[in-house]
Structure formats: C-alpha cells, structure tokens
Amino acid sequence: xxxxxxxxxxxxxxxxxxxxxxxxxxxxxxxxxxxxxxxxxxxxxxxxxxxxxxxxxxxxxxxxxxxxxxxxxxxxxxxxxxxxxxxxxxxxxxxxxxxx
Amino acid sequence: xxxxxxxxxxxxxxxxxxxxxxxxxxxxxxxxxxxxxxxxxxxxxxxxxxxxxxxxxxxxxxxxxxxxxxxxxxxxxxxxxxxxxxxxxxxxxxxxxxxx
Numbered sequence: 481x482x483x484x485x486x487x488x489x490x491x492x493x494x495x496x497x498x499x500x501x502x503x504x505x506x507x508x509x510x511x512x513x514x515x516x517x518x519x520x521x522x523x524x525x526x527x528x529x530x531x532x533x534x535x536x537x538x539x540x541x542x543x544x545x546x547x548x549x550x551x552x553x554x555x556x557x558x559x560x561x562x563x564x565x566x567x568x569x570x571x572x573x574x575x576x577x578x579x580x
Numbered sequence: 581x582x583x584x585x586x587x588x589x590x591x592x593x594x595x596x597x598x599x600x601x602x603x604x605x606x607x608x609x610x611x612x613x614x615x616x617x618x619x620x621x622x623x624x625x626x627x628x629x630x631x632x633x634x635x636x637x638x639x640x641x642x643x644x645x646x647x648x649x650x651x652x653x654x655x656x657x658x659x660x661x662x663x664x665x666x667x668x669x670x671x672x673x674x675x676x677x678x679x680x
Contacts, residue, residue, distance in 0.1 A: 488633045495626030501618040514614035518601035526595030533588045533641075541633075 485541055492545030499552035512560040520557040524550060585641055592645030599652035612660040620657040624650060 506512055527550040534543025606612055627650040634643025 484633060484636045487629060487636070491626050491629035491633055493626075494622050494629065498619045498622035498626055501622075502616040505616040505619075506614070509614065511614050514606070514609065514611050516602040516605040519598045519605075522594050522598035522601075526591050526593075526598055529587060529591035529594065533584060533591055536584045536587070 481540075485539065488539070488541030492541045496545040496548045496552075499549055499556075503552050503555050506556055506559050510559065510563075512556050512563060515556060515560050517557075517560055517564070520553060520560055523553050524557060527553065581640075585639065588639070588641030592641045596645040596648045596652075599649055599656075603652050603655050606656055606659050610659065610663075612656050612663060615656060615660050617657075617660055617664070620653060620660055623653050624657060627653065 527546040530546035531543045531550065534540070534546060627646040630646035631643045631650065634640070634646060
C-alpha cells in the first residue's frame with residue numbers, strides 16, 4: 481500500500497466517521513425530516529457500487545469506507561422511512577393517547 | 581479507461597446526483613436542523629481529500645464526483661450554519677415583528 485492509498489484511508493476515515501455524529505443525532509432526535517428520501521436511496525445505491533469498485537480495484541480505502549457508510553446511512557434511511565407515515569396523516573406512536 | 585472505472589463513474593454519478601434532491605429540498609425548506617454540524621464539516625474535509633486522492637491516482641470517477649459533492653454539501657453546511665444563531669437564542673428573520 482503506497483502513500484496515496486494512505487491518503488485515501490484518511491479521506492475514507494473522515495467520510496466514514498462523518499456519519500457517526502449524524503447517527504447519534506438522529507438516534508436522539510428520532511427525526512430525519514430534513515433529509516431527502518431520494519438522496520438517502522441514491523447514497524445507498526452509490527456506496528453499494530463503490531464497494532464493488534473498491535473490491536475489484538483491490539483498494540481497501542474505497543470498499544471499507546463505503547461499507548460502513550452504507551450501514552450508517554442505512555440507519556438514517558430507516559428513521560426517514562419510519563417517519564413517512566405521519567406525513568401521510570397516519571398517527572405517530574405516542575402522538576395521541578387513544579382507548580384500546 | 582477500463583470497465584471498472586466505468587463502474588466507478590456510475591457509483592460516483594449516483595453519489596454525486598444524490599445530493600441534488602437534498603439541495604432542492606433544503607433550498608425550499610430553508611432548514612438543515614436534522615443535519616449534524618460535525619457530519620457536514622467532516623464530509624467537506626473528507627471529499628476535499630478524496631479530490632486530491634483522485635487527482636494523484638488519475639481517477640476522474642473519484643475527483644470529479646467528490647468535487648461536486650464538496651460543492652453541494654457545502655450549500656447544506658451554509659444553511660446549517662445560518663440556522664445556528666436561532667438555537668443560541670438570537671432572533672430569526674421574520675420570526676417576530678418588531679418596531680424599528
């Protein structure tokens with residue numbers, strides 16, 4: 481692994497760790513309303529393909545980082561999807577007490 | 581440019597175009613509250629370093645995509661930063677009418 485690949489590892493680490501504070505924030509707030517659904521879906525598709533690219537190129541900086549990002553962004557996507565029904569008028573858990 | 585680099589271009593295009601609907605959404609809502617500031621700053625640093633990596637590797641799929649992402653995520657960051665004062669108790673534009 482040469483020097484350029486190490487630079488890639490730093491870039492990959494930054495981009496990968498970047499999603500950790502986002503997951504913590506989204507975990508606490510339970511809200512991903514400001515996120516675009518299309519954006520999250522395309523990010524998942526994009527990081528998925530980058531993983532394949534990285535494996536074919538034998539470039540750990542690429543497939544490792546994108547694999548973690550794929551997982552973390554997947555969590556944001558799951559929160560976003562869970563929040564969608566309330567936008568369609570369906571009741572949100574705990575938003576209103578109701579008789580059984 | 582071989583087949584693997586074309587795969588990288590598709591991945592890069594997806595990841596790059598992914599931020600377009602996000603910019604449109606953020607432009608319309610004017611809100612980036614659900615975004616983590618640390619995440620946005622680290623994404624800018626990460627995509628900046630990926631640009632250098634891509635140039636050194638002569639891999640357009642890497643530097644081109646990250647350059648656009650750098651610009652688009654920079655817009656989200658600017659909206660996030662503009663929204664920060666209101667969290668510190670400063671009045672937001674138009675939030676309350678006041679005499680001159």
